[in-house]
Amino acid sequence: MDRENATPDRQQLLRLLQLSSPLLPVGGYSYSEGLEQTIDRGIISDRGTLQAWIECELQTGAIRIETAMVDRAYLAGMTGEIARLRYWNQWLCAARETEELRLQSWQMGGSLVKLALELTPEIADSISAIGNPCNYAIAFGHVAQAWQIEREAAILAYVHTWVANQLSVGIKLIPLGQTAxxxxxxxxxxxxxxxxxxxxxxxxxxxxxxxxxxxxxxxQHETLYSRLFRS
Structure with a gap:
């Protein structure tokens, strides 16, 4: 099937799969978002404690805010409100709790911006207007909208990708089997x-x-003596 001849729904699905793929070169696999520290201290030690941690984060944690930024970036891009994109990007910079989490967001956001410009250079003006550094959630939401991915699908994919990455950390460090x-x-x-x-x-x-x-x-992870992950 030629890309030019793909139906809108199939093209949207393909773009969604690419944006949420573990092959996306943004470096998400190198971050644990504090999990490495909690595993090192024995707070998370098995399948049950890992699942409970992720459940709590999904209910009240920072991923809730990040995903809301994906949505706001998507809506601002849809309406052409570049000033709102810049505002929410700056807001999220200020809301990051630690230096590690802030640097993670900036590095992944910058990598996604670079990739998006290589694939779809026509979005250069809007994405560069966000400012530098660009947070990952903001970049994800804006790129999803620019690639004409459905809003609800983009939100769901962002959350799913985050959970999958957290599980990957647990599988490596606890360790757990792939089936678990x-x-x-x-x-x-x-x-x-x-x-x-x-x-x-x-x-x-x-x-x-x-x-x-x-x-x-x-x-505490910033001073962990031996570590595999950057956060």
Whole structure:
């Protein structure tokens, strides 16, 4: 099937799969977002504790805010409100709890921007107007809209990709088997869907999270003696 002859729905699906693929060269695999620290201290030590940690993060953690930024970047791109894109990018920079998490967001965002410009140079003006550094959630939302990926699908893919990355960290460090990781991912589907459905309903006053556990783990990870991950 030629790309030019693909139906809009099939082309959208292909672009969504590419944007959420583990092959996307943004370096997400190199970050644990505090999980390495919690595993090192024995707070997370098995399948049950890993699943409980991810469940709590999906319910009240920072991923809730990040995904809301994906949605706001998507909407701002759809309406051409570049000033809103810049505003939410700066807002998310200020909202990052630790230096490690901020640098992670900037590195992944910059990598996605670079890739998007290589694949679709026609979006150069809008994406460069966001400013530098660009947070990953902002870049993801804007690119998803520019690639004409459905809004709800982009939100769901972002959350799913985050969960998959967290599970990959747990599989490597606890360690867990690949099957155990897939079982957790299967059981977390309702949680992933619940967050994705909530995101479009969040007003600006609802942009808060209870992520002190993640924040403490991230701050302590900076001084962890031996580590495999960058956060």
């Amino acid at each position: 990781g897939q079982q957790i991912l299967w059981q977390l589907q309702p949680n992933i869907d619940a967050l994705a459905r909530t995101i479009p309903t969040l007003a600006d006053r609802d942009l808060y999270a209870c992520s002190w556990g993640l924040s403490l783990a991230s701050m």
